[in-house]
Amino acid sequence: MGNFFPRWVNWIPLKVIFCLSVVGMLVVPAVWYTATAKYTRVGYEPQQPIPFDHSIHAGQLGMDCRYCHSFVENSKHSNIPVAEQCWNCHKAIRTESDKLVKLREAVDKNYEGYTGERLKWVQIHETPDYAYFDHSVHVNRGVSCMECHGKVNEMKVVRQEKSLSMGFCLDCHRNPEKHLRPMDEITNLDWKPEDVDRHEFFKYLAEKTGKSAKDFAEGYKVKGKELPLTKEDIGKGLKEAWNVNPPESCTACHR
């Protein structure tokens, strides 16, 4: 039997493979680059001048985030504390520790290595310049540090936990009720919705909205039963009480 197909047909699979692999060589790195931590920065955990441990200071010692990140409620930026803030304690605590050499170089005038140079912490979380972000707006609207930074109070080394991508911002802006908590619990990263007293909460909502506490209480019953409030129940109430309405228009974040 003669050859049914012309000879060049035999080459088709090879050509296809060749083309696919060229495309592959271009696509794979692009996908790899955008999908990996390096692009989204998730997991980013740079070497710092001092091995500062949040799980000791904010965890075991129970220090409030705002003791060090003192501008977070009042300004666009959340600051990193100056060395003097650390020295308040460390002039008396573990002063001789190897881990505190850089701190003493920065602030301890009696230390032989004193230079007075400020500590150079490496910034971990960063939004590009073309996107506008303001801490105070969020922190004063019942959005906890945890929503965007994870459980920093349990981290020995701070790492980026959330992508902070546009999609991440918008997920919350579209459904803020899933992410709100009472104002005095913003820096309490161990807060649980069960901690909220149901009747106090309804009283608060009533005061803020001018509705009656009884109406709220009825609205949160399921088949006449008072089930424990969920995070979303609380968020829903606070969204209404504070009239929370995060922007979704491009110009809100790209100005």
Ligand code: HEC
């Ligand atoms: C004793 C001071 C202190 C306290 C208290 C403290 N921090 Fe920090 N924080 C620092 C220092 C110093 C750094 C920079 C070094 C590092 O990244 O660990 C930092 C870094 C961070 C970063 C990363 C900043 C960046 O570069 O992107 C986040 C997020 C953060 N802290 C959140 C918190 C939260 C949330 C709390 C409360 C649960 C808290 N911190 C309590 C001192 C403190």
Ligand code: HEC
């Ligand atoms: C409120 C007091 C207080 C402040 C403020 C404070 N620390 Fe501490 N720090 C402590 C205590 C207490 C320990 C635990 C000491 C121990 O384990 O014996 C500690 C432990 C440490 C250690 C581990 C020391 C070792 O030898 O294991 C480092 C490093 C450190 N702190 C750095 C810092 C830095 C940097 C800052 C400022 C951003 C800071 N601390 C602010 C109280 C403080």
Ligand code: HEC
């Ligand atoms: C709605 C999300 C969100 C919340 C809530 C939030 N942060 Fe941030 N945080 C960010 C983003 C985004 C950045 C990067 C900011 C930039 O590049 O200017 C950042 C950066 C930081 C930094 C690095 C310093 C800086 O501003 O450049 C620190 C420290 C910090 N946050 C601490 C906190 C603390 C403490 C809280 C709670 C009191 C908190 N953040 C709440 C999103 C958030």
Ligand code: HEC
């Ligand atoms: C966990 C929830 C949450 C996340 C995540 C979040 N936001 Fe918001 N955002 C809010 C809430 C709540 C408000 C306040 C809305 C109001 O006051 O009605 C707000 C308000 C804003 C505003 C308007 C106020 C202003 O500053 O002009 C901007 C802009 C904004 N967010 C940008 C961002 C960006 C950029 C990100 C991501 C890096 C982000 N947000 C992530 C909840 C969130």
Ligand code: HEC
């Ligand atoms: C809630 C805040 C917010 C809103 C609203 C928003 N953006 Fe963004 N956008 C961001 C942030 C934050 C980034 C940076 C993401 C990152 O770090 O990768 C971004 C990045 C981008 C980028 C760069 C490419 C990318 O995806 O990373 C483009 C293009 C963009 N936005 C267009 C838009 C357009 C068009 C709209 C309106 C439909 C819009 N954005 C609305 C916050 C927002």
